[in-house]
Amino acid sequence: MPRRASAKHHPTIWIFVVGLIVILGAGGYYLYCNVNDPFRTLQPLDVAVYLENSNSLRGNTYKIQASIQNSLAWSPNLGRLFSVAMESGEPLPLLVPAQFNQINLQKGQKFFFKIKISEKGILTVEDLKKS
Amino acid sequence: MKCRLIILEMFCLFASYALFAQAPDTAPAAPTTPSPAPTATAPANAATGDSKLLGKDLPFFNPGNEIVTWDGKNWNIADNRLFRARFEKYLNAPEQTSQDDIAYQKVIDQILEKLAPKKVNATTLDEAWALLPEASNYKSDAHLCDSLSDAVYASWLAKEEIQRLTKANETLDRQKNSIEWNMKMAVQNQELEKSPPKNPFAAAEWAKEQELKRTTRTQPYLERLADINARLLANRTKKEASELQTKIEFQALIVQFFLQRRFQHVIIANRFYRSIFGDGDTQLRVDDPMKNLLTQGSGLPATIGLLDSMANEAMRDVTEGIDAFNFLLDKEELASATQRLQEAFTIGEYLPAIRTLSRDKKRQALDFAQKSNQLISALEVKDYSLAENLVNELEKMAKDFDKSKPLAAIETAKTVSGMHLAKARTAAVSGDRATLETELKNAMEIWPRNPELAKVSGAIFEQTDIQQQALVDLDRLISQKNYRQIYEDRVRFIAAAALYPEKQEKLAAVLENMQLIESSIIRANEISKHGDYAGAWESVEKVFQQFPDDNKLNQVRADLTTQAADFVRSLRTAQDLEKKEQTGSSLAWYLKAQHLYPLSEFAKEGIARLVKNILPEEP
Numbered sequence: 001m002p003r004r005a006s007a008k009h010h011p012t013i014w015i016f017v018v019g020l021i022v023i024l025g026a027g028g029y030y031l032y033c034n035v036n037d038p039f040r041t042l043q044p045l046d047v048a049v050y051l052e053n054s055n056s057l058r059g060n061t062y063k064i065q066a067s068i069q070n071s072l073a074w075s076p077n078l079g080r081l082f083s084v085a086m087e088s089g090e091p092l093p094l095l096v097p098a099q100f101n102q103i104n105l106q107k108g109q110k111f112f113f114k115i116k117i118s119e120k121g122i123l124t125v126e127d128l129k130k131s
Numbered sequence: 132m133k134c135r136l137i138i139l140e141m142f143c144l145f146a147s148y149a150l151f152a153q154a155p156d157t158a159p160a161a162p163t164t165p166s167p168a169p170t171a172t173a174p175a176n177a178a179t180g181d182s183k184l185l186g187k188d189l190p191f192f193n194p195g196n197e198i199v200t201w202d203g204k205n206w207n208i209a210d211n212r213l214f215r216a217r218f219e220k221y222l223n224a225p226e227q228t229s230q231d232d233i234a235y236q237k238v239i240d241q242i243l244e245k246l247a248p249k250k251v252n253a254t255t256l257d258e259a260w261a262l263l264p265e266a267s268n269y270k271s272d273a274h275l276c277d278s279l280s281d282a283v284y285a286s287w288l289a290k291e292e293i294q295r296l297t298k299a300n301e302t303l304d305r306q307k308n309s310i311e312w313n314m315k316m317a318v319q320n321q322e323l324e325k326s327p328p329k330n331p332f333a334a335a336e337w338a339k340e341q342e343l344k345r346t347t348r349t350q351p352y353l354e355r356l357a358d359i360n361a362r363l364l365a366n367r368t369k370k371e372a373s374e375l376q377t378k379i380e381f382q383a384l385i386v387q388f389f390l391q392r393r394f395q396h397v398i399i400a401n402r403f404y405r406s407i408f409g410d411g412d413t414q415l416r417v418d419d420p421m422k423n424l425l426t427q428g429s430g431l432p433a434t435i436g437l438l439d440s441m442a443n444e445a446m447r448d449v450t451e452g453i454d455a456f457n458f459l460l461d462k463e464e465l466a467s468a469t470q471r472l473q474e475a476f477t478i479g480e481y482l483p484a485i486r487t488l489s490r491d492k493k494r495q496a497l498d499f500a501q502k503s504n505q506l507i508s509a510l511e512v513k514d515y516s517l518a519e520n521l522v523n524e525l526e527k528m529a530k531d532f533d534k535s536k537p538l539a540a541i542e543t544a545k546t547v548s549g550m551h552l553a554k555a556r557t558a559a560v561s562g563d564r565a566t567l568e569t570e571l572k573n574a575m576e577i578w579p580r581n582p583e584l585a586k587v588s589g590a591i592f593e594q595t596d597i598q599q600q601a602l603v604d605l606d607r608l609i610s611q612k613n614y615r616q617i618y619e620d621r622v623r624f625i626a627a628a629a630l631y632p633e634k635q636e637k638l639a640a641v642l643e644n645m646q647l648i649e650s651s652i653i654r655a656n657e658i659s660k661h662g663d664y665a666g667a668w669e670s671v672e673k674v675f676q677q678f679p680d681d682n683k684l685n686q687v688r689a690d691l692t693t694q695a696a697d698f699v700r701s702l703r704t705a706q707d708l709e710k711k712e713q714t715g716s717s718l719a720w721y722l723k724a725q726h727l728y729p730l731s732e733f734a735k736e737g738i739a740r741l742v743k744n745i746l747p748e749e750p
Contacts, residue, residue, distance in 0.1 A: 050715070050716065050719065051716055051719055051720065052716065053713060053716060054713050054714070054715030054716040054719070055712075055713055055715075055716075072738065072742050073742045073743075073745070073746045074746075075746045078746050079746075081742060081745060081746055083722050090719075090723070091719065091722040091723055091725075091726050092719050092722070093715065093718040093719055093722060093741075093745075095745065095746075117715070120712070120714035120715060120744070120745065121713055121714055121715030121716055122714060122715045122718075122745055123715065
């Protein structure tokens with residue numbers, strides 16, 4: 001009796017399908033991330049450089065994603081100063097100017113921040129979006 | 132009489148000592164009581180008169196305290212160094228009982244025998260005089276008999292000269308009588324020649340003529356008579372002067388023998404004198420001070436007989452003294468025996484009774500005398516330890532030794548010295564340096580060889596040295612900021628600085644700081660035991676900033692720095708950046724440090740400073 005050819009799917013097909021799924025997943029994630037980041041056109045802050053010499057970055061604009069840790073100070077006219085934790089856990093000071101006083105910033109909330117290195121090397125928020 | 136004798140003997144002693152040009156002590160011996168004012172009982176004329184061989188004053192002896200006052204100086208007859216040396220020399224000398232000594236004494240006895248008052252005549256006088264050169268040959272005589280022999284011979288020559296002058300005067304007297312008679316005859320023959328005229332004028336002329344003739348005849352007789360009278364007078368004067376001069380010379384020799392305490396020679400010379408000058412004139416012709424010395428208090432005239440009796444009395448006194456010495460020696464009463472012998476020796480050093488005393492007996496007194504003299508010396512130099520030992524030895528040697536006086540002096544000195552030392556100790560403790568020095572000086576003056584003095588002063592000065600050294604070390608360590616060393620030797624420095632408020636203040640500040648350092652170290656150790664190295668480091672770091680030179684603190688800090696490396700690095704980086712005005716970076720590092728050690732005060736303070744800088748408080 002002659003050997004009957006397999007009626008099931010060829011294994012190569014299976015490999016292709018899995019590969020396609022992975023590619024689709026990665027692409028989906030990439031799209032998710034970029035589409036969710038409101039400041040995706042901005043360069044993220046190089047924390048190491050900032051920690052070493054913040055004054056050298058004065059005038060630059062960056063983006064960071066960080067969560068609120070503590071409120072360090074508050075000034076009705078100048079704004080609020082927070083300590084925020086980067087995703088790496090690095091704490092950084094962040095000045096949220098008075099123009100954002102209407103936004104509630106609470107401990108543990110995660111935000112996308114558009115920041116500018118102001119005078120004295122302070123990270124000053126220019127814009128923020130809740131992530 | 133006895134007192135006068137002692138005075139005279141002391142005078143003799145000093146006279147003989149003066150020949151050695153020995154200067155008297157300027158002060159009485161230590162143990163004696165102050166002597167009474169000599170002017171109260173001294174001879175009335177003692178202070179007057181010109182300077183003499185023995186000074187302006189006559190010696191005055193106070194029998195109450197055995198002090199002799201002479202020429203403004205006080206002497207204790209028993210404590211005089213020269214006398215002590217002389218007495219010890221005598222005690223060591225052998226008895227003079229050799230054949231020569233016996234023969235010499237025999238000759239002296241023969242002379243005295245031949246000159247004895249009831250036996251003396253021209254023959255025995257010559258025989259005695261002939262024996263003088265023989266006596267002079269012996270060493271013991273010191274050629275004194277030669278001097279006496281010469282004096283006797285000179286007196287005899289003087290007597291012969293006087294006799295010759297007497298005979299010459301007799302011849303002159305006869306010539307005078309003859310001339311007077313011839314002159315008388317010449318005048319009478321003239322009256323017989325013729326009668327005067329009756330005419331008044333002629334009679335007057337005749338009388339004048341007769342007068343002229345008489346004068347012419349008698350003139351040669353008158354001149355001759357005057358010449359004879361002058362020669363008679365000159366001879367009489369010469370005779371009297373010669374006799375007086377001879378007597379004075381002889382008396383001077385007798386007085387010299389007396390002053391030399393050669394009493395046998397005094398008696399011999401006195402007997403020669405009486406035989407040669409048998410006119411009954413025995414008055415002493417010497418200077419007033421010597422006369423006063425001999426007759427002091429008695430009111431009797433100074434005569435040769437007085438010297439004779441005093442010499443006899445001295446000889447008797449010496450014999451009695453030697454008898455007493457022998458008796459007391461038998462009774463083992465060495466103190467009194469030695470004193471009696473000393474007295475006898477003082478008076479009659481050259482008398483046979485003294486010279487023939489056996490050496491064995493003298494040796495017994497010698498040991499006692501030497502120790503007594505040592506005791507006196509020890510008391511003089513205030514060596515009371517030695518004096519006390521000597522008192523004990525003397526007490527064992529002599530039953531009759533009176534230890535009360537020396538012991539009283541010793542105990543008093545010891546007590547007073549001890550009191551000064553106690554005061555010195557108190558002053559040392561209280562830091563009163565002036566009193567300390569004064570009391571030590573007083574204690575040393577009273578008892579220079581006090582063994583306690585050396586111990587106490589040594590201890591005080593050692594203590595002072597240690598204290599001074601500690602204070603020097605304290606100053607040095609403070610200047611080096613080596614507070615750790617000060618803290619570790621704190622007991623020593625606290626004790627040393629106790630008397631110095633200024634240093635005490637500095638030391639207190641140092642110890643207070645060290646207490647702070649030590650507390651922080653202890654606290655850090657406790658914290659690190661719980662694994663809180665950052666907290667421990669911070670605890671140490673706060674104190675380190677105040678005391679960066681403490682080694683122990685440094686070491687602890689270094690250890691904790693290793694164990695809390697991330698926190699320390701964060702904090703230091705934050706501080707460095709803060710200094711560089713990297714406010715953002717600095718604040719980030721402070722936040723990081725706080726993240727690592729949330730209780731960090733340094734981080735909290737740093738954050739507060741920077742926050743205030745970023746968001747200054749609004750008015």
